[in-house]
Amino acid sequence: MVCFPRLLLLLPFFFASCSLEEDNREQMVNLQQVKDDPEAQLVNLNAAIEQTGSDGSLYARRAVVLLRKGELEQALDDANKAVKLSRNEPSSLFVKAQVLRTMGNTEEALPLALQAERNSYQSSSLYVLLGDLYLRRNDYQQAQAYLNKAQELSPNDEFAFYYEGRIQEATGDSARAMQSYLHALEQAPAFVEAQRELSGLLVAEGDFNAAKPYLANALDAAPADGLLWYYKGLVFKAEQKPDSALQAFKRAVSLDDTIQGAHYWLGIQQHGLGNNEAAISHLQKAAASYQGELKYMTTLASAYERTGQNRLSLATYQRLVEAEPTYTYAYQAISRIKSKLMKPIPDSTAVRQVQIE
DSSP: OOOHHHHHTTTHHHHHHOOOOOSHHHHHSOHHHHTTOHHHHHHHHHHHHHHOTTOHHHHHHHHHHHHHHTOHHHHHHHHHHHHHHTTSOHHHHHHHHHHHHHTTOHHHHHHHHHHHHHTTOOOHHHHHHHHHHHHHTTOHHHHHHHHHHHHHHOTTOHHHHHHHHHHHHHTTOHHHHHHHHHHHHHHOTTOHHHHHHHHHHHHHTTOHHHHHHHHHHHHHHOTTOHHHHHHHHHHHHHTTOHHHHHHHHHHHHHHOTTOHHHHHHHHHHHHHTTOHHHHHHHHHHTHHHHTTSHHHHHHHHHHHHHTTOHHHHHHHHHHHHHHOTTOHHHHHHHHHHHHHHHSOOOOHHHHHHHHHO
């Protein structure tokens, strides 16, 4: 899943870390006066570029503003111009790498970020970006090495703490991951991604009361984040509020159809409500993560049988007894479905002949 906000969190460091010439061109773009107003930045930058169209640093700055606005194609176009005009100046390479990373092109972003590093660009935000890119490759050792570099330059970098937590979570160290997310939130209390990951870990551990304030704050800031709604659904489920849980899971998959946990619980709930077609649809989308679980196989097999898909039901029950040979009900279901399948199929030719007569 491509998560735009996570990369955009790196952008404020760009203006602080770029060492661009202070001359008349810089005066035409007084970013200090308009740093919190992207539209005002664009007005200034557009005017400056019209007057001096060969300054790569101006295109790099405009690419950052466009990236923050989510105008990715335009941002990439400006980043390409910045790299060309500035002859691979490292800050321009860094900007282009960020744009590509946001667009999901991490394989092309990585060599650009590495080239910026080789060209003597030292920035905690570059090292965090490299840490993220290696994390996405599951190269945790290299990712951690770059995050260590980021922390050497900026010991209180909340993004370094955040991605360190992601590495620890990916390698199964949930306790340390929670501490890293808490460190990130100490530096930036409104850090939505850290709130989301921390709440997810707390929910997974069953500490729902501790998770709720982080969930509430994160949802206020990012109401379109599907994972947050999934975690909220799990909290509702633990609180014995099935209707609220159902609505939260529905909201989660409407925002992000790849959340398999939400599809799993929706499938279970829909099966319980007798909506077997809907149950099958949701359960099929959860297969990659849940297909080995007994409850998943039992529910899917039952839904197949209820909708007359007996061969699929039989195959699912057979996988179930392979996984759990002592599951008596599954053997009974297999015998029942085999009996259905062995019944002779009516001769459709004869039926049509009777209808004609």
